[in-house]
Amino acid sequence: MKRETCKLLILGAGPGGYVCANRAGQLGIDTILVEAQALGGTCLNVGCIPSKALIHAADEFHLVRHLAEGNPLGITAAAPAIDLTQTVAWKDGIVKRLTGGVAGMMKKAKVRVITGQGQIIDGKTVEVETQEGPLRISTESLVIATGSRPQDIGALPFGGDILSSTDVLNMQSVPKRLAVVGGGYIGLEIGTAMAKLGAQVTVIEAAAQILPQYDADLTKPVMARLKTLGVTVLTGAKAAGFGNGSLEIQTKEGPQTIDADKVLVTVGRVPVTDGFGLEGLGLTMQGRFIDIDDRCRSSMHGVFAIGDVTGDPMLAHRAMAQGTLVAEVIAGNAARWDKRAIPAVCFTDPEIVTVGLLPADAPDAGVALFPLAGNGRSLTLERRDGFMRIVYDKGTGLVLGIQAIGAGLSEMAGEFALALEMAATLTDIAETIHAHPTLGEAVQEAAIEGLLAQQ
Ligand SMILES: Cc1cc2nc3c(=O)[nH]c(=O)nc-3n(C[C@H](O)[C@H](O)[C@H](O)COP(=O)(O)OP(=O)(O)OC[C@H]3O[C@@H](n4cnc5c(N)ncnc54)[C@H](O)[C@@H]3O)c2cc1C
Numbered sequence: 001m002k003r004e005t006c007k008l009l010i011l012g013a014g015p016g017g018y019v020c021a022n023r024a025g026q027l028g029i030d031t032i033l034v035e036a037q038a039l040g041g042t043c044l045n046v047g048c049i050p051s052k053a054l055i056h057a058a059d060e061f062h063l064v065r066h067l068a069e070g071n072p073l074g075i076t077a078a079a080p081a082i083d084l085t086q087t088v089a090w091k092d093g094i095v096k097r098l099t100g101g102v103a104g105m106m107k108k109a110k111v112r113v114i115t116g117q118g119q120i121i122d123g124k125t126v127e128v129e130t131q132e133g134p135l136r137i138s139t140e141s142l143v144i145a146t147g148s149r150p151q152d153i154g155a156l157p158f159g160g161d162i163l164s165s166t167d168v169l170n171m172q173s174v175p176k177r178l179a180v181v182g183g184g185y186i187g188l189e190i191g192t193a194m195a196k197l198g199a200q201v202t203v204i205e206a207a208a209q210i211l212p213q214y215d216a217d218l219t220k221p222v223m224a225r226l227k228t229l230g231v232t233v234l235t236g237a238k239a240a241g242f243g244n245g246s247l248e249i250q251t252k253e254g255p256q257t258i259d260a261d262k263v264l265v266t267v268g269r270v271p272v273t274d275g276f277g278l279e280g281l282g283l284t285m286q287g288r289f290i291d292i293d294d295r296c297r298s299s300m301h302g303v304f305a306i307g308d309v310t311g312d313p314m315l316a317h318r319a320m321a322q323g324t325l326v327a328e329v330i331a332g333n334a335a336r337w338d339k340r341a342i343p344a345v346c347f348t349d350p351e352i353v354t355v356g357l358l359p360a361d362a363p364d365a366g367v368a369l370f371p372l373a374g375n376g377r378s379l380t381l382e383r384r385d386g387f388m389r390i391v392y393d394k395g396t397g398l399v400l401g402i403q404a405i406g407a408g409l410s411e412m413a414g415e416f417a418l419a420l421e422m423a424a425t426l427t428d429i430a431e432t433i434h435a436h437p438t439l440g441e442a443v444q445e446a447a448i449e450g451l452l453a454q455q
Contacts, residue, residue: 001127002135004112006032008330009139011118011125011276014041015316016307017145018102025109027331032137033111034128040099041314042147042308046166051186053091055167055193055347059083062196073382077440082197085172120277123303141302141330143291144278145323145384148269148308152313155241156181156265162242163264165190171262174199179247179260181239183210185346187220192349195229202232202258204239204249215360221385221405222348227288229261229349239263271309286311294337296326304329318342341401341420343413350386351409355416356401357391366394368426368450370442372406377437383407388442390426392450397425402443412440426450 007023010017013035019132021033023317087364106113114137117128123142128135150164158164163171165186176199180191185203195201203210210233211219226233240248240255247258271289273279284291284299291309296304303325307319321339328335346352361368373384386406392399402416419429429447434440 002133003138004032004114004135006030006112007139008032008141008143008327009034010143010145011126012041012122012145012147012272012307013039013102014145014147014307015043015317016147016319016323017041017143018106018323019320020143020306021111021144022105022109022331023327025106025111025326027327029327029330031109032114032139033106034114034116034126034137036115036117038099039102039106039113039299040095043239044058044093045317046169048316049253050095050169051092051095051165051193052347054087055189057087057090058193058196059349075229080433082174083223084174084197088170088172091169118276120280123281123300141304143305143326144298144309145307145319146272146276146278146309147269147319148314150265151268152265153181153239153267154260154378156263158241158265161260162264163262165264165266168262168264175262176200177260177262179200179204179239179258179263180413181247181263181265181377182267183207183212183233183235184212184266184268185348187264188226189347190264191231192226195226195231195421196349200226200230202234202260204237204247204258205233206238208235210235210347211352214346214354215358217387217389218352218354218403219404219424221350222352224385225349237405245280247248260279269308269314271311275311295329295335296322296337297329310358313342313344315342315344339421340423341417342401342437343417345410347410350383350406353404353409353413354401355403356399356404356420359402361393362391362400364394365391365400366450366452366453367391370446370449372439372442374445375439375442376381377438377439377441380437381407388446390429390443390446390450391444392426394454397427397450397454399424399426399429406439406442409439412443415440415443426454 007030009032024031064080068079119127126137156162162342174197178199178201180187180203183203191201201342217383237249237251247260290305292310306322308314341356343355369389372378372386389403426447432442
């Protein structure tokens with residue numbers, strides 16, 4: 001058997017793994033990155049990037065369709081058609097460009113990339129099944145960055161017309177009737193896109209509301225828009241089985257059936273912690289996730305874990321930040337996790353952005369809100385739904401959380417996160433000149449509302 005040695009071995013090349021490898025390489029650490037499938041992991045190949053490509057194509061298609069139906073702007077347009085095969089090929093081109101970019105990045109950072117399924121032998125040894133045969137690698141430090149996979153449900157196993165998020169992103173035509181089981185962010189992002197592409201969409205959500213992690217004020221504009229798009233949302237409903245184009249569901253009123261050509265199951269994601277010898281390390285777990293400290297160290301010396309295997313929020317930018325942190329720790333730098341906030345964006349229509357505390361997390365805090373109906377830029381974009389909201393400490397005006405809902409507001413996530421990282425107060429935001437006319441002015445207006453309430 002062939003053998004290799006390195007100082008750092010990273011298992012999994014998603015945003016956690018490749019960012020860690022890149023920073024480690026830059027810091028001069030002899031690094032090997034092992035990936036069973038494609039560089040870029042879930043995020044680049046079957047997650048963030050392809051889903052946003054599909055959402056963009058759906059938005060463009062919907063816009064032309066909307067214009068063709070008549071509009072006050074004086075624009076004439078013909079009814080559009082879409083060739084989803086071409087859309088998917090375009091999306092694949094973006095993915096290829098980005099994964100190629102990761103390969104180039106690894107080369108520049110002098111990271112050795114090994115393709116194959118890694119099997120952990122012990123905390124310092126990994127065996128990889130490569131095309132040229134097995135390769136045994138000895139390492140000083142091991143980073144587990146194996147990510148997550150879609151969760152299935154017993155009543156609806158993936159296969160045939162029952163699709164995971166991975167399957168739906170590669171569909172060659174728009175289904176006539178699509179049932180989406182699970183009203184979390186992945187199901188709603190894809191469900192909205194499919195509705196804009198012309199599918200008749202029904203969302204089935206077991207909880208009392210869609211996007212259960214957010215409050216009703218944030219979800220209300222999304223619900224209203226789904227209704228406008230013709231999407232049926234059934235809450236308090238559970239999928240019980242599928243056959244012959246009919247999805248059985250259990251509701252408070254009793255069993256019902258929904259006609260569907262395809263069923264998309266998006267009920268969550270499970271960490272990939274089995275099937276590659278991890279159990280043999282006997283690491284301390286937090287439920288299904290690997291337990292880590294503020295330096296991403298697991299309970300075994302020299303073994304680190306980052307990204308989706310370490311729990312919520314299972315988001316690419318958290319994995320990336322942890323990847324950078326671990327490279328610094330292994331290089332001997334005094335780095336630790338001291339982030340104040342991790343932004344989260346839901347790319348529905350309108351988009352939801354949240355950073356820090358929600359009003360329900362801080363019952364004694366002040367809450368200032370500015371509706372986008374009062375924002376000039378919003379009106380010029382033909383939208384008036386949504387708002388900016390700031391949760392702040394009543395005594396000091398310290399910003400504890402910012403939430404926004406509105407078309408195109410995902411780009412505000414950076415400003416919001418910066419405000420929390422810099423410990424901004426209402427005054428800081430209110431006194432910062434925001435360009436006019438922009439949607440961002442609404443967060444300044446919300447801060448001014450907060451200051452007025454404090455007087
Ligand atoms: C449809 C969808 C949309 C999403 N949209 C967003 C979004 O807009 N924003 C956002 O922040 N997040 C989004 N996410 C979540 C995001 O993709 C994940 O949080 C992120 O990819 C996690 O990164 P990771 O590095 O932990 O793992 P992953 O990206 O899952 O990568 C893990 C890698 O490890 C490899 N691997 C596993 N086991 C082994 C082994 N034994 N040997 C070798 N290789 C192995 C896998 O093949 C995989 O490539 C989305 C996810 C989905 C599914």
